[in-house]
Amino acid sequence: MHRKKWVALVIVLAVFLLGLLVEGIYGTYTDLVDHPGFAWEENVVSGYGNSKIVQLFVNGTISGQQNSAGVPSMTELLTEQLRRIEEDELVKALVLRIDSPGGEVVATDELHRRLLRLKQVRNLPIVVSMGSTAASGGYYLATTGDAIFANPNTLTGSLGVIFNLFNYSEAANKLGVHQYAIKSGRFKDIGSPSRPLTDPERHIFQTLVNESYNNFVDVIVKGRNLSRQRVLEIADGRVYSGEQAKRMGLIDEFGDLEEATRYALSLSGEKEAMVIRYADQLSISKLLFSMKQYWSNPDPLGLNRIWDRQSSPRLLYQFMP
Template sequence: MNSDDSLPPPIRDPLPEPAAPKAPAGYEHLLAQFAHDYLRDRRSERRWKLFFRLLWLALIVFAAWAFWAQSHHIASPSTPHTALVEVHGEIDADTEASAELMLSALKSAFEDPGAQAIVLRINSPGGSPVQAGIVYDEIRRLKAKHGKKVYAVVEEMCASGAYYIAAAADEIYVDKASIVGSIGVLMDGFGFTGLMDKLGVERRLLTAGENKGMLDPFTPLQPKQRAYAQQMLDQIHQQFIATVREGRGKRLKETPEMFSGLFWNGEQAVALGLADHFGNLDFVAREVVKAEDVIDYTPRENVAERLAKRFGAAIGEGAVKALRSLAPLR
């Protein structure tokens, strides 16, 4: 038996545990700073969300108030006054001088028992014959219904469709230098066919109906189509002339140029019977209507409406989102 077999195995020290990696110097400070900045950004984000939600809510409340105030801006019954309705700028469906806005103002003015008469203060180059015709017809209807006088006061210009409206007034007042008239109708556009030929550009227009592409600027105007358009313009012109004759009656001193589209200054207009007298709004209110207090019935575009036009559908979309998100923040 070998003596070495009776000896116990040698005792060895256990291997040391691997040391945990040490954090780089300042690591704890960076982590704390990151957490602090993150929480700060989250709080700032929440505050901004709350701010914009409250802003949208305030805008909605303001728009509702402005709409209410505009529709109730005149108390009725009111004291005796001259009712003013402005006809300013281009007469068209999407302008401040649209038939929709003017009819609303005219109706309010005629229905107010305090309004002694209505004054149309006009400064317009004209516009749509349809819009002007609607206003003309409504003025005559309201005059017959309420028995109130209507006076037109021209400032800088009363031309074309604006004069169409003025013809409905009982009397027309002008300044000596006002521009009055332009009793005519036009249809304008451009033709690019010669330029296209020079550039070698071909117009490929497909239509169902031989006149469907009529007045297309890239297609030559056919004599038959030109004659048709001219006939239509002549017919509208005759409607305009009939309206002026109906409104002005025997006061007109017709000349061959009167309905040619020419315009005149105020002094000439009075001589031709296109206008009656010289005077401004204050003069008419004080000396003719005998009610110096003037109340403006013209609808005014408020701040909310201007914002809506500028930003379009984004305003409505943002408002809806704001209303949906008015729940408490988490």
């Protein structure tokens, strides 16, 4: 057992030193993205020929934030992949596989606009394939599809906006902790967790939420060709199964990723095409940076991440039970 511990320690030390070596040669991970050695390689899933159908994956929470190791955000990576699709004349269709509860309003809207640009510039058909969850911002992106496939048990819906504020004022008062804000204007410390939220402040935040909500409704109206009144009836924040969503016109067909891909091929006008996925060629370097970050993590319990989410409120198109 003693020997095993030493072997594990040597491995950890080796990974740490390799991470430092790579960082010393190439810089941070953000620098690696711009390095000539960093490139997306195309993995052929099936099919043959010169034409391509790209399967693009939206997995997890939609965010525009890099992590603490400097790894690019989901929106940065997906935007880069969409740019490559736009520039590749051999790509004839896109299959967007969504397994996400949604995420940040701005990050979601940026990806949505990028997908619409792809349709406008290249006139590429987009077929959406929903995974286990495609809710809120995940559905926001799905509205760009010419067709939406889902499983009858897919969790979707949650059409709306949420804005969470963390407040510890009562606990602070009990502990005798006080925070004094010297401010230039009445609302400069709006949403402060150290005091109760006032009615005027609540109204301001509600106005922001309403604006984002109306934008969400507009996206569904245009993307799904539904009346605004109908969308307002179903966009009350509740979640729907795939079965329910189909009855409401929120999705088109039941089917998996393969069936969605076959439909994309039919929309492309091509008889045959290679189905490809993108993968970056520096996955080993990414692993080194991630492990280096893990072993040098000053917050192993993740408390700082929890605190950061609460102390930096954001408008969210996100399903949050």
